[in-house]
Every structure is written in structure tokens, then in C-alpha cells.
Amino acid sequence: MKKTFLLLSCAAALTMASCSDNKTETAATTDTMSTAASTTTTDANDATYRSQADATAQRMATDLNVTDTALVSKASDVYYNRARKLADVRSQYTNDTTGLGAAKRAAYLESNEEFHDFLTPEQYTAYTSNPSRYYEEVDIVTVTPAPAPLTPGQKIERAAANVAPxxxxxxxxxxxxxxxxxxxxxxxxxxxxxxxKAGDDGTVKLKPENGDKVKIN
Structure with missing residues (x-):
């Protein structure tokens, strides 16, 4: 089962990388008037986000017995990206309390969906049951609904969503x-x-490198 989660997680990452490669490159405009002070502040915040993300990912790995280092690294990236997104929405909705709350919930829900994709059902249940261990704002997380479980077929479809027939x-x-x-x-x-995943009847077949074949109708 662990290999199945890792397989589908890796497939999703591969698809995202391909989608990024296919996008038309655009020239980035650099603001040459940026001050050294602002650059220093940005770098310091970024380092803080990464440090906190690594610490939280390690705590989660210990709590949930996640031993795969690739998954721990992936968890750290999810925490890091969520911290960056939360900082952005706080800046965007400084005078809009309602909008801020909705944007925060959306950020947490997005990270929940990512964790749902590579944690086992038991790990995911334990993860969402202890928000004070893994979330910056417990009051926001407690009202965030957990995503509906995805079937193996749905995970395969999601991984291949941006691959043309x-x-x-x-x-x-x-x-x-x-x-x-x-x-x-x-x-x-x-x-x-x-x-x-068969296109006609939706049958799913899983073949681990070292393991028995699994067929899901």
C-alpha cells in the first residue's frame, strides 16, 4: 500500500513538472531599485518558513511513523508553501476580515488535499485529528473539511490530468x-x-516492482 501511495504521489509530481515545462517562458522584470534592506527581510522570512516547515515535517513523521524520507521532504515542502501562501493572503486581505478567513481556509484545505494524497488513511486521520501539532492557526483548521477520499482510479486520473491523449x-x-x-x-x-487505469471500464491494475499484482474493478 505504501508503494501505491508513493507511486501516485510521484506521478502527480511528474505531471506538474511536465505542465510547467510546456508553459511559454516569459521574461521576468527585475526591479533594480529594490533596496538591500527589503531583500534581507524577504530572505530572512523565507529561511524562517523553511526552518519551521522542516521542524513540523519531522514532528509529523515521528508522530505518524512516516519513515520514507521522500515523503518527509514532500511534507516539508507542503508546509513551506502553505506558510508562504498564508503570508500572502494576510498581506492581501489586511482590511477584509471575511476575505482573509476564507483565503486561509482555502490554503489549509489545499494542504490537506496534498497530505491526503500521500499519507495512508490511518495516518491522514491521525494528522487531521491533531491540528495543534501541525497547523499555525487551530481555529481555522478545525472548520476546514477534510477532502473526500480518492479512489486509486481517481488518483491516477489526477496524475494524468495534464497529459494529452x-x-x-x-x-x-x-x-x-x-x-x-x-x-x-x-x-x-x-x-x-x-x-x-482502463479507459473503457475504469479497471485499475497496480504492479509494485517487488510485489503481487492488484486488480481493482
Whole structure:
């Protein structure tokens, strides 16, 4: 089961990377008048977000017995990105209490969905049951609904959402996602674990690199 979560998590990351590569590059405008003081402040905040994210991810790993270092690193990235987003919405909604609350809840819900994708059901339940351990603002988190559980087929569909029919997306680590013209979706992660969802009847087949095949109708 752990390999299944890791496979689908890696597939989602591969798809996101491909989507980013396909976007038209735009020239970034650099503000040459930025002061050294403002740059220092930004870097200090960023370092704080990263340090707090690493600490929270390690605490979560210990609490939930997450031993896969790749998943711990992924958790740290989720916490880091959430901290950055919360800082942005606080700045954006300084005079709008209602808007601020809604934006915060959206940020927490987004991070919940990411954790839901790679934690086991038992780990995710324990994670959402202890908001004071993993969230900056418990009062916001307690009213944030947990996302509905995704089936393996839905996870495969999400991973391949940005892959056009008849194409294959390959990652530098050897992972790949293929979508056939008939709707079949095939995924292989860097460890050699495979997943397939049939386009006609939705049947899902999982084949771990070291393990027995699993068929889900």
C-alpha cells in the first residue's frame, strides 16, 4: 500500500513538472531599485518558513511513523508553501476580515488535499485529528473539511490530468505517464512500480516492482 501511495504521489509530481515545462517562458522584470534592506527581510522570512516547515515535517513523521524520507521532504515542502501562501493572503486581505478567513481556509484545505494524497488513511486521520501539532492557526483548521477520499482510479486520473491523449510524459528519473487514445492511463514511477487505469471500464491494475499484482474493478 505504501508503494501505491508513493507511486501516485510521484506521478502527480511528474505531471506538474511536465505542465510547467510546456508553459511559454516569459521574461521576468527585475526591479533594480529594490533596496538591500527589503531583500534581507524577504530572505530572512523565507529561511524562517523553511526552518519551521522542516521542524513540523519531522514532528509529523515521528508522530505518524512516516519513515520514507521522500515523503518527509514532500511534507516539508507542503508546509513551506502553505506558510508562504498564508503570508500572502494576510498581506492581501489586511482590511477584509471575511476575505482573509476564507483565503486561509482555502490554503489549509489545499494542504490537506496534498497530505491526503500521500499519507495512508490511518495516518491522514491521525494528522487531521491533531491540528495543534501541525497547523499555525487551530481555529481555522478545525472548520476546514477534510477532502473526500480518492479512489486509486481517481488518483491516477489526477496524475494524468495534464497529459494529452496519445502522448507520453517522461521524467529525468525514469518515471513516465502515458495516456492512450482509447483513454487507458499507464504510470511508472522511478522505482519501477506501475499503475494502469482502463479507459473503457475504469479497471485499475497496480504492479509494485517487488510485489503481487492488484486488480481493482
Amino acid at each position: 496519445g502522448t507520453t510524459v517522461k521524467g529525468a528519473d525514469g518515471s513516465k505517464i502515458s495516456v492512450d487514445k482509447d483513454g487507458d492511463i499507464k504510470i511508472k514511477d522511478a522505482q519501477g512500480n506501475k499503475a494502469k
